[in-house]
Amino acid sequence: MKLLLVEDDASMQAALQRALGRRGMDITVCGDGAQALARWHAAAPDVVLLDLTLPGLDGLQVLEQARKGGLTTPVLILTARGTVGDRIIGLNTGADDYLAKPFDLDELEARLRALHRRRPAAGTAAPPHDVGSLRYDRDSGAIYHGNEVLELTPRELALLQALMAKPGHAVSKERLFELVFPGESDVQYEAVEVVVYRLRKKLGATGVKLVTLRGLGYLLKAQG
Structure with a gap:
């Protein structure tokens, strides 16, 4: 796994780099928000481990700009801010997961x-899929x-x-749950x-409709 670690605390940075490196992760370290965003654009990692309190751009600004720039890498926010409000803000900005300090290294x-398992394995790339005006690269x-x-x-x-990987076919709620909330046993279907x-x-203006098929799941349908 190629991990981008964005953490400005030198001792925490060193400890995580050492501990996760021993567990087989290839780690790039940044202590500055703007630098992290530049490195993320230059060479997309498999996962980003992002602290919120950073010099320059803070973590939420980094995340917001990355998502607006089309960067889809899964992000785990790691921060001392442990309130529900902070967690909601982070997840709404585009984070995939959230872990408050102090934390357990195994967790x-x-x-x-x-998060890494969400990404397609190397060598499995397929041609783009189109559904109406939408294109999945x-x-x-x-x-x-x-x-x-x-x-x-x-x-x-x-x-x-x-849904776009199987155009014209229904995908069950259970399968979507596995893909959207991997390993999250505390989340309901x-x-x-x-x-x-x-x-x-969000699809309202695209001409593509997300259809619910009772008992089967969901599929995409191009209108008109």
Whole structure:
């Protein structure tokens, strides 16, 4: 796993680099938000481990700019801010997971590896899939409406990728749950419906409809 570690505390940075490196991760370290964003654009890692309190751009600004720039890498926020409000802000900005300090190293590793499993294995790239005006480029993971990258949260993107990978076929709620919430046993299946609702609103202007098939799941259908 190629991990981008964005942490400005030197002692925490060194400890994580040493501990995760021993567990087989290839780690690039940044202590500055702007530098981290530049490195992320230059060579996309498999997972980003992102602290919120950073000099220059803070973690949320880094995450927001990355998502707007079409970077789809899974992100785990690691921070001393442990309130529910901070967690919601981070997840709504585009984070995939959240772990408050202090934390257990085994739990951190497990969460990082769960996020890594979302990404397609090397050598499995396939030609783009189109549904109406939407195009799914499986090499980059991005989904385009015309020539513009759709601005989606990571969970919305994971769900839409799953549907576009099987155009014209229904994907069950259980399968979508596995792809959108990997390894998250404390999340209910109904959480998929929340992601579907938000994604359906964003697809409103694209001419592509997200259809619910009772008892079967969901599929995408080009209108007209």
